[in-house]
Each structure stands twice: as C-alpha cells, then as structure tokens.
C-alpha cells in the first residue's frame with residue numbers, strides 16, 4: 001500500500017455528482033490550508049451512481065461508499081469525503097474516520113411548485129421521495145393533520161429530483177437542506193420541515209473524511225492533519241445518532257430518523273438530547289422517542305446514549321416496523 005508522498009499532491013477520492021464535487025472541493029481547500037499541500041480530486045464511480053434501482057431495493061448500505069473505500073485501500077487515493085448519512089455504521093479496521101467537520105442545517109426541506117408549503121399542498125398532492133424514513137414521517141404527519149398526500153418513490157441526483165417539480169410530474173420533492181445549500185440551490189426551498197415533523201437521517205448534513213489507518217509515520221501525519229478539520233460537537237452528536245442506527249440493526253435505507261442536540265439553560269449547556277423515530281412507510285405506525293443524558297465527554301458515552309434510546313425503541317416494537325431490509 002503506497003502512502004502519500006510528503007511533498008506531492010494529496011489525492012482526494014470523490015464521486016462525480018455535483019453535490020459530491022461541491023463538498024469535496026470545499027474539503028480540498030480546507031485540507032490544503034492545514035497541510036500546505038495541493039489536493040487533487042480523483043473521480044470515482046460508485047454502484048449507487050450507476051444502478052437505476054431504488055435504494056430501498058439495493059439495500060442502501062454502502063452503495064455510494066464502497067468504491068471510494070476500495071480506492072483508499074488500494075492506495076489509489078489518500079483520503080475520501082463522504083456524506084456521513086451514506087456511510088455504513090461499521091468502520092473497517094484498515095480505515096480511519098479522520099474528521100467530521102461542523103455540520104450544516106440537518107433538516108429536510110420541501111421544494112414545491114408555486115412556493116407551496118407542506119400544509120398548503122392540495123388534496124392528493126404527489127410528493128416525491130425515495131426515502132422510507134421521509135415517507136413514514138410525512139405520511140404520519142399527513143394522517144394526523146387530515147391532509148391527503150401521495151408519496152411517490154423517486155431517485156436520482158438533486159437536479160433530477162427538482163426537475164420532476166419543474167416539469168410538472170410532481171407537486172413537490174423532499175430533499176436535505178445541506179445538499180441544496182452545498183450546490184447553491186437553497187433559494188428554491190419552499191418549506192423547511194421542522195425536525196419534530198420529520199427527523200433527519202442519522203448524520204444528515206455532516207461530512208465524513210476518511211483515510212487509511214496505516215501504522216506508518218506518513219499515515220499518522222495525514223490522519224493528524226485531517227483531524228484538525230474535526231468538530232467535536234458535531235462528532236459527538238453524529239456518534240450518538242449512528243449508535244442508535246447500529247443498535248437498531250438498521251441500514252441507511254431503513255425508515256430511521258435520529259438527531260442529537262444540546263439542551264441549554266441560558267448560556268449553560270446542560271444535556272445532550274437524542275431523538276429517534278422509526279415507522280412504517282404508510283405512516284400508520286411511528287415509534288418516536290427521546291432521551292437525554294449528560295453532555296458526552298467521550299465517544300463511548302455518546303454511543304451509550306444511542307444504545308439506550310435504541311433499547312427503549314425496541315421495547316416499544318421498533319424492530320417490527322423496519323421491514324426485512326433492516327439489516
């Protein structure tokens with residue numbers, strides 16, 4: 001396995017999509033700053049980019065990530081940038097999660113025709129999303145508020161999905177705020193969905209910077225340099241969220257939402273809160289719970305909070321709601 005040349009350019013493995021290129025470009029600039037070395041983007045095609053199947057069908061876990069990880073393991077690139085929500089919870093021993101930079105807005109948003117907000121969608125409105133998590137929560141909200149919508153499974157990149165609204169095939173699509181903001185289309189949002197209506201995917205809005213966990217001095221130096229981009233608060237929060245996901249034994253295409261945040265009393269941060277949801281895609285059943293604990297001082301403590309909430313959710317029947325793909 002070749003380690004980076006100390007003098008030469010660092011190679012950043014990235015997917016080709018507009019979103020991936022935008023987030024890799026940002027990280028490349030930041031890594032150049034902390035290492036003083038140029039960063040070269042190496043484009044890699046993943047299974048998730050070429051397969052036309054619905055993510056819920058292909059199982060989801062790792063479809064956008066595996067090819068990037070293989071390139072890292074083969075020494076073809078020095079580090080990779082992933083959307084954290086696409087990263088499987090199991091961390092291979094040969095790779096290190098070097099940094100989780102500060103998270104952007106974790107919310108899901110609606111891009112609807114005619115500036116419509118979710119509550120103003122007409123009877124029978126067609127709302128595009130391929131995500132079982134979004135379907136479950138939107139359908140549950142609609143049921144409890146006397147709205148009748150139809151969720152329509154779609155996939156494709158952000159431009160394709162917004163295109164279904166612009167060409168009149170759908171009334172609205174649901175997307176992550178962070179993705180829209182990174183590709184410069186946040187202005188097209190017509191409704192920011194509150195997290196108590198739709199809990200985001202574990203890790204949504206955060207990036208993951210991964211490199212080899214080699215035991216050479218060069219590998220250690222790169223890991224140390226990349227870790228300067230880590231935001232410990234974001235990392236603590238997403239660690240709790242991903243621990244919940246792992247303890248539910250659910251993959252990234254399972255109908256699981258999770259969000260950790262800090263509860264403050266005035267200026268003083270008191271506790272970390274972790275909220276979680278799992279439900280059936282038709283929205284007829286949701287298990288939605290929240291727990292709080294001391295602000296974690298170690299990642300083990302953050303993981304314990306996730307496991308604790310998972311145990312409570314499982315006791316309330318969460319396992320039965322996740323379907324056969326929940327492995």
Ligand SMILES: NCc1[nH]cc(CCC(=O)O)c1CC(=O)O
Nearest residue numbers: 083085175176178179204205206
């Ligand atoms: N599954 C695709 C994906 N992976 C990350 C994002 C958005 C950016 C993020 O959550 O960090 C998206 C698009 C979307 O859900 O709208």
